[in-house]
Amino acid sequence: MTLLDMIPSLQPGIPPRLSPGIWPRDARYDSEGRITLGRVAVTDIADRYGTPAYVLDEAEVRARCRAYRKAFPRARIYYAGKALLTKAVAEWVSAEGLSIDVCSTGELAVALTAGVDPQRIILHGTGKSRDELEAGVRAGVGRIVIDSLSEIALLSTQLNRPQAVLLRLTPGIDVHGHPAVRTGVLDQKFGLPLGSADAAEAVRRILEQPLLQLAGLHCHLGSQIYDPDHYGEAVRRLIAEMAWIRRDHGHLITELDVGGGHAVAYRPGDAELNVAELADILDDALDAACARHRFPRPVLAMEPGRAIVARAGVTLYRVMSVKQVEGASTFVTVDGGMNDNLRVALYGAHYEAVVANRRPHGPQRTVTVAGRYCEAGDILARDIRLPVDLHPGDLLAVPCTGAYHHSLSASYNCVGRPPVIAVRDGYARELVRRETIADLLARDIGG
Ligand SMILES: Cc1ncc(COP(=O)(O)O)c(C=O)c1O
Incomplete structure (x- = not known):
């Protein structure tokens, strides 16, 4: 636990930072505390295209x-x-x-x-x-x-x-x-x-x-x-x-x-x-x-x-639940997981995740971000720090997800694959639309 975690009152004055080197170079917080990518607020992207969503900074x-x-x-x-x-x-x-x-x-x-x-x-x-x-x-x-x-x-x-x-x-x-x-x-x-x-x-x-x-x-x-x-x-x-x-x-x-x-x-x-x-x-x-x-x-x-696309990508997830298992971990379950990020299960890759819809001021705690799919190994990030007041409905952003995410994605549990949304100069546009249940059913020819 850091000094700031122990004395939350010290925190409001300190602007949260997006670690340089793992975010697109112009990613930042806007005056309302939301993360923006390509000058588009991620909350607007999530509202318009849903979550999970791959965002790509052109x-x-x-x-x-x-x-x-x-x-x-x-x-x-x-x-x-x-x-x-x-x-x-x-x-x-x-x-x-x-x-x-x-x-x-x-x-x-x-x-x-x-x-x-x-x-x-x-x-x-x-x-x-x-x-x-x-x-x-x-x-x-x-x-x-x-x-x-x-x-x-x-x-x-x-x-x-x-x-x-x-x-x-x-x-x-x-x-x-x-x-x-x-x-x-x-x-x-x-x-x-x-x-x-x-x-x-x-x-x-x-x-x-x-x-x-x-x-x-x-x-x-x-x-x-x-x-x-x-x-x-x-x-x-x-x-x-x-x-x-x-x-x-x-x-x-x-x-x-x-x-x-x-x-x-x-x-x-x-x-x-x-x-x-x-x-x-x-x-x-x-x-x-x-x-x-x-x-x-x-x-x-x-x-x-x-090296060309990894850092340009950020995946947005909605928090579905926060579960503190007594004597064990706190699990933050999101609406995506191994279907859109196979790299954790495949190679034991490690990621950071941050709250994207509001500026996190208060104390933090160590949590595990888990996916929604029916596999115990469906984990997105283990032992990362997120705000204690994180709650269902918050938006999480996982940086450096431009490479081998969309291309390795799957539709396990009959959940359609996320869209790819490009951002540039204040505009967002869909490059690949979300896979729908109709898409999945269309391939299933039946008996
Ligand atoms: C033949 C070949 N070239 C290039 C690449 C790209 O590798 P990376 O995305 O790590 O640069 C791969 C990745 O597996 C590969 O197999």
Whole structure:
């Protein structure tokens, strides 16, 4: 308990702060004590569109894209659509000069519908079907990433014109973290292990196919990587591999895609990747590795997803009940939960939540924010501080929910998925409407 908790009378004079670094940069409290996003009061958004609702600050997304373009002026930056893809988001990021990484026919369709130039799309997927490859080829996507040996023949049968491909390799770099997000280590399902017989065979088979052009090598090391040195190491290993391919096959690879995984802060004090530092480290690693192997500098590509959209998103929930379990925790139950935020159950992610409809002046206590769904693991935030006078009807806002929330959402318990509401310059508009019971029933064909 802090001094302010013990002496509540000290508190009214102290304006509550929204922790910088985890909220959209222009999020603030207005004179009535409400949080505003994009200069729209969250209470107005909740009244108009209901809760739970994902709010997305357009200016924040665009600013993040610009920061990447500035840090990597010569690199190809693919926004990883799996983090959050709607037609509007695809439009924003491509208008800001980013390309798009898609990993399914559905994501491809969203990007194409948004008018993204197919040449600026890279198609991923671990286990792409014939239909998926065909859709990519038909659309004329700029790059397809080969993830397995069997994909090479499958893709080749679809082609009647040259197709540039990248080969995804796992460089054996352990970035630590939750096992579900360590994708650069050898023992996992993505890509082929660098230096393995399968990787060598993949190179041979791709080069054998007259319509496949092996343009680049690809790796993705994992998620929430805050140490940029891991990317430097990936560059060193992949340039060595490129030099080996040139020596053994006389084929010059011209692109190096180091994937995404750039860490963002979810709570105050969390480590995040410094993009300027990453730029320096990649630059130095490329210079050194290319000099060492006398290899021409390839075009650098990367695929940030979370780092572009996470901080632009805030989820709004209505408090449904506050329950103090004797001798145990106080549970604040809200009208959303694991259906709109799977990351807590999936990776043990941690979030902050704040009261958004009024300025909290009084004492606080430690509570657990629980979801409304029929799973004991449906928890949104454990052991966070919220006002003692929190009550049903209050609005809670959870920051840093722009990435892997809408895209991972579900309709468990037959509860429709929340809408995505964009805010900008004092206006709110619906990008994706709430899923209704009619939507859910429409898929159920019956007996
Ligand atoms: C191949 C690939 N690229 C990019 C990303 C984006 O990662 P992040 O959103 O952490 O930047 C992922 C995420 O899983 C991925 O698998």
